Amino acid sequence: MAVAGTSWGRYPRARQDIVPLHWRDAPLPTVDGSMLAYGNGRSYGDVCLNDGGTLLHTRGLDRYLAFDPVSGVLRCEAGALFADILDFVVPRGWFLPVTPGTRFVSVGGAIANDVHGKNHHGAGTFGEHLLRFELLRSDGTRIECSPTKNVDLYTATIAGLGLTGLVVWAEFRLLRIAGPWMTQETRRFASLGEFFALSAQSERDYAYTVAWIDCAASGGAFGRGLFFRANHAPATTAARASRQRRLVVPFTPPFSLINSFSLRAFNELYFRRAREGHAIVCYEPYFYPLDAVGEWNRIYGPRGFLQYQCVVPSAAAEAAVSELLKRIAAAGSGSFLAVLKVFGDRPPAGILSFARAGTTLALDFPNHGAATFSLLDRLDDIVAAAGGAVYPAKDARLSGTRFRQYFPRWQQMLAHIDPKFSSGFWRRVME
Amino acid sequence: MKRVLIIGATSAIAEATARIFAARGDALFLVARNAERLQAIKADLDVRGAVRTAIATLDVADFTAHRAIVDRAERELGGLDTVLIAHGTLSDQRECEGSIDALRREFDVNALSTMAILTMLANTFETRKAGMLAVISSVAGDRGRQSNYAYAATKAAVTAFLSGLRQRLAKSGVDVLTIKPGFVDTPMTANIANKGALWAKPDMVAAGIVRAIDKRRSVVYLPWFWAPIMLVIKHIPESIFKKLKL
Ligand SMILES: Cc1cc2nc3c(=O)[nH]c(=O)nc-3n(C[C@H](O)[C@H](O)[C@H](O)COP(=O)(O)OP(=O)(O)OC[C@H]3O[C@@H](n4cnc5c(N)ncnc54)[C@H](O)[C@@H]3O)c2cc1C
Ligand SMILES: NC(=O)c1ccc[n+]([C@@H]2O[C@H](COP(=O)([O-])OP(=O)(O)OC[C@H]3O[C@@H](n4cnc5c(N)ncnc54)[C@H](OP(=O)(O)O)[C@@H]3O)[C@@H](O)[C@H]2O)c1
Numbered sequence: 171m172a173v174a175g176t177s178w179g180r181y182p183r184a185r186q187d188i189v190p191l192h193w194r195d196a197p198l199p200t201v202d203g204s205m206l207a208y209g210n211g212r213s214y215g216d217v218c219l220n221d222g223g224t225l226l227h228t229r230g231l232d233r234y235l236a237f238d239p240v241s242g243v244l245r246c247e248a249g250a251l252f253a254d255i256l257d258f259v260v261p262r263g264w265f266l267p268v269t270p271g272t273r274f275v276s277v278g279g280a281i282a283n284d285v286h287g288k289n290h291h292g293a294g295t296f297g298e299h300l301l302r303f304e305l306l307r308s309d310g311t312r313i314e315c316s317p318t319k320n321v322d323l324y325t326a327t328i329a330g331l332g333l334t335g336l337v338v339w340a341e342f343r344l345l346r347i348a349g350p351w352m353t354q355e356t357r358r359f360a361s362l363g364e365f366f367a368l369s370a371q372s373e374r375d376y377a378y379t380v381a382w383i384d385c386a387a388s389g390g391a392f393g394r395g396l397f398f399r400a401n402h403a404p405a406t407t408a409a410r411a412s413r414q415r416r417l418v419v420p421f422t423p424p425f426s427l428i429n430s431f432s433l434r435a436f437n438e439l440y441f442r443r444a445r446e447g448h449a450i451v452c453y454e455p456y457f458y459p460l461d462a463v464g465e466w467n468r469i470y471g472p473r474g475f476l477q478y479q480c481v482v483p484s485a486a487a488e489a490a491v492s493e494l495l496k497r498i499a500a501a502g503s504g505s506f507l508a509v510l511k512v513f514g515d516r517p518p519a520g521i522l523s524f525a526r527a528g529t530t531l532a533l534d535f536p537n538h539g540a541a542t543f544s545l546l547d548r549l550d551d552i553v554a555a556a557g558g559a560v561y562p563a564k565d566a567r568l569s570g571t572r573f574r575q576y577f578p579r580w581q582q583m584l585a586h587i588d589p590k591f592s593s594g595f596w597r598r599v600m601e
Numbered sequence: 602m603k604r605v606l607i608i609g610a611t612s613a614i615a616e617a618t619a620r621i622f623a624a625r626g627d628a629l630f631l632v633a634r635n636a637e638r639l640q641a642i643k644a645d646l647d648v649r650g651a652v653r654t655a656i657a658t659l660d661v662a663d664f665t666a667h668r669a670i671v672d673r674a675e676r677e678l679g680g681l682d683t684v685l686i687a688h689g690t691l692s693d694q695r696e697c698e699g700s701i702d703a704l705r706r707e708f709d710v711n712a713l714s715t716m717a718i719l720t721m722l723a724n725t726f727e728t729r730k731a732g733m734l735a736v737i738s739s740v741a742g743d744r745g746r747q748s749n750y751a752y753a754a755t756k757a758a759v760t761a762f763l764s765g766l767r768q769r770l771a772k773s774g775v776d777v778l779t780i781k782p783g784f785v786d787t788p789m790t791a792n793i794a795n796k797g798a799l800w801a802k803p804d805m806v807a808a809g810i811v812r813a814i815d816k817r818r819s820v821v822y823l824p825w826f827w828a829p830i831m832l833v834i835k836h837i838p839e840s841i842f843k844k845l846k847l
Contacts, residue, residue, distance in 0.1 A: 190791055192613070192788050193638055194641060195641070233642065234649065
């Protein structure tokens with residue numbers, strides 16, 4: 171029976187049949203209509219939704235198949251969560267090669283969106299660390315894909331938005347670490363120019379770089395923000411262990427708690443109170459500050475919110491980011507969570523990989539209906555003119571025309587899509 | 602290091618429990634019908650740190666096969682410290698109303714097989730004067746309801762059996778734990794569409810099982826709030842209960 175399902179942005183809503191998967195030897199269910207794998211629903215829009223069809227819940231596929239503590243190669247079922255993998259590997263001296271800003275994503279979801287993290291400039295996307303995986307197709311075939319075997323399907327499945335079939339298990343290489351600690355440095359910057367200078371000078375010596383930008387600032391404060399750069403700490407670091415404390419937003423308030431007033435006040439406070447300088451922190455608060463507040467997506471109220479994450483090529487980056495920020499500030503919209511990062515220049519792992527050379531900007535918008543949608547369309551005009559792209563993992567409203575512009579190799583996907591697999595996102599952008 | 606035998610090891614609750622044992626470095630002997638699934642669980646538990654895992658297939662309805670399996674577990678692990686009995690089927694109430702064969706099958710799988718295995722184990726544990734017999738019954742066994750009284754009766758039988766066995770073995774220092782989960786989101790309950798606030802995840806229930814085993818408890822409701830709920834349900838007078846929709 172169809173049940174309502176949502177993604178992280180709580181928009182759009184979809185109804186679909188849920189089939190929980192538990193065993194990797196089991197065949198796919200026979201269904202009327204289409205199906206789609208659903209990992210942990212941490213995508214914001216509809217890449218993980220399939221209105222009117224079936225969702226295959228993969229969280230029951232969370233077993234390890236093999237782990238080599240010497241080489242750091244891990245093989246696990248695709249529903250395993252990064253959070254659980256970290257709990258297992260960090261005490262053994264290993265870390266995920268790439269991690270997004272939440273640890274509550276599944277391995278399958280990380281593959282299907284080819285996720286990136288704060289180390290993109292040095293380590294690329296998650297797909298670059300994938301050694302092989304098994305793909306189960308609706309005709310019952312199981313295909314092992316790797317950089318040397320079934321290469322076409324391998325590159326179509328990485329960033330393949332779940333359309334090529336079900337990833338059953340995957341094998342990837344972990345990163346050696348001395349311990350759970352990070353050495354972090356925080357620097358204020360007063361303008362976009364300063365951000366780009368800091369970024370360029372940090373790339374070589376810091377594995378992780380990212381910035382928070384005050385998207386509500388105007389006039390002299392325009393372009394101000396905080397730059398965070400970090401490395402895994404060496405073994406000698408003396409620090410006390412403290413696990414992240416977790417709070418939960420207990421219910422959805424009847425309206426969004428984020429408005430232009432609360433935003434301005436919050437950003438001002440955050441910028442002023444930030445402590446510049448060095449600190450040693452545990453990896454959890456460093457990588458996953460938002461995970462400290464469970465179900466924080468509820469603060470945007472019952473209409474949900476939209477995230478907009480784009481990338482603009484390096485040459486046009488400063489001008490385009492500045493134009494985007496001005497447009498957002500003028501609309502009095504946007505949110506506290508505005509993130510800026512310079513990606514590295516690396517060949518993409520998948521046909522539809524989002525991360526590419528340039529600068530990425532990500533921020534949330536409370537859903538105010540038509541006003542929000544038309545603002546995002548205007549942002550698309552800027553991104554498209556700069557030759558950039560928008561991230562499908564965060565999207566719920568992109569037009570087909572824009573999608574095809576942003577991902578010019580989209581036609582190469584068509585031959586690899588499983589005929590029984592589809593998603594709300596894909597139907598929308600193929601219209 | 603504990604030596605643990607798990608019957609129904611492919612159950613979602615049992616598997617989650619086995620992961621906790623494995624992470625502690627226990628030795629495990631896993632029993633269920635499906636060999637491939639046992640193999641998948643074994644590989645996972647080996648990665649998680651079990652010092653040793655062995656598997657064996659058994660249909661618990663085949664009573665003649667029980668002895669050999671228990672003996673093999675004893676042999677392969679060099680004795681047993683803890684046994685977790687977790688196998689079960691959620692009986693189809695309507696089918697059991699129409700077919701005595703179906704009703705008997707449910708009793709064989711859910712109740713009699715468990716009692717048979719416990720009878721064997723109780724005797725060896727009693728002479729050894731140590732060990733823990735932990736068995737998954739259910740809150741359903743606390744009171745029969747029209748929607749599932751066949752299943753409830755099998756679990757009530759198990760609960761009563763365990764209560765008596767516990768008294769008998771207490772003198773020998775052998776612990777008997779009755780585990781009563783409420784609604785748990787597992788393959789057994791996959792057909793139930795709308796899972797409300799009372800539903801628990803297998804790993805939460807597993808953590809509760811391990812805690813109860815460690816503390817040598819006698820009866821545990823999981824999650825805990827089922828204890829007061831069932832207290833109320835048990836005390837509703839029949840004259841009222843028979844009119845309820847429950
Ligand atoms: C707070 C927060 C911060 C984030 N930060 C970042 C970030 O820094 N960088 C970044 O790249 N992303 C980021 N994201 C987005 C997130 O990493 C991606 O959306 C990720 O794909 C979510 O994984 P999931 O397991 O929840 O997958 P879902 O959202 O459930 O699904 C995502 C896609 O994966 C497919 N899929 C899932 N499992 C399988 C499978 N087994 N086989 C085939 N296809 C499958 C689905 O069909 C869908 O297309 C963030 C999200 C949040 C909520
Ligand atoms: N889920 C709930 O809401 C809930 C609530 C209260 C109590 N319980 C009890 O908890 C226990 C575990 O249930 P679960 O929810 O984890 O269910 P599950 O995942 O469906 O597991 C049931 C297990 O029983 C095994 N089994 C069934 N028939 C068998 C047979 N004839 N021989 C051997 N093994 C058999 C199955 O293994 P194979 O198929 O591999 O043989 C499977 O491992 C059961 O006793 C159940 O009654 C569950």
